[in-house]
Amino acid sequence: MAESDRRHNRSMSIAEVAATGGQGWRQVGDLSLAFALTSIIGLERQFRGKSAGLRTQSIVGTASALILLVGKYGFDDVLGRESVVLDPSRVAAQIVSGIGFLGAGLIITRRGAIRGLTTAASVWEAAAIGMAAGAGLPILALVVTGLHFVIVLAYTPLGRFVASRGHAERSYTVTYLDNRGVLRELLAACTAHAWRVQSMSIAGYSEPGEPGRDTAQATGTRMVTVTLTILGPGATDAAAVLGELDGVVQIDAGDTEDD
Known part of the structure; x- marks a missing residue:
């Protein structure tokens, strides 16, 4: 009896899709869910001042849901022919590879610091949430949205610890x-502090007479900029220790993972 009910419900859903052409209220609900969930993630990114914020995340998630819906329902008018066979999963696979280009543009490398990894991953995550919503898997979309906040709120202090x-x-x-x-x-x-210096190089000098060198001009002393790579316990907190030394003007911490 249960099997017959499932077949009946499936036939009803197929008939509904055929009647609406894949543009019914169910599909609108899938798009709205993707828009709402990825907007929540975008708000979190925007609150932290990241480059991919509210607009980027919501556009990526909603567009991913739309692309997936196009793959599911956009070719129904040609499937009636016996010679035509389509694989909707191929469209979804292109979303995954395409989002990689957007994520690569968000990652910045400067002076040995890699920034934007988490933001780029969140864009990829927004695409996955949008795909899940577009595929009619709302529970999975909701669970991943909740896990996003577990990762960014709970794992950040845990990772630093x-x-x-x-x-x-x-x-x-x-x-x-x-x-x-x-x-x-x-x-x-x-x-x-038992930190081993892995590498050290001179990045540049600042002469007192150079324009824009306020600190060197005020002290009348040349400033030197060096890049240190250290290894050891507590090396992530070395900026606070080295910054207290007399004569140190500035320290740029090269975080390997940026939120």
């Missing part, structure tokens, strides 16, 4: 006043 106690590798760009023995103190501080 683990990194501060693990043997992490981190790069820092340090600007300090020249001829004051600051570099020697930097290396001594690394040794005192």
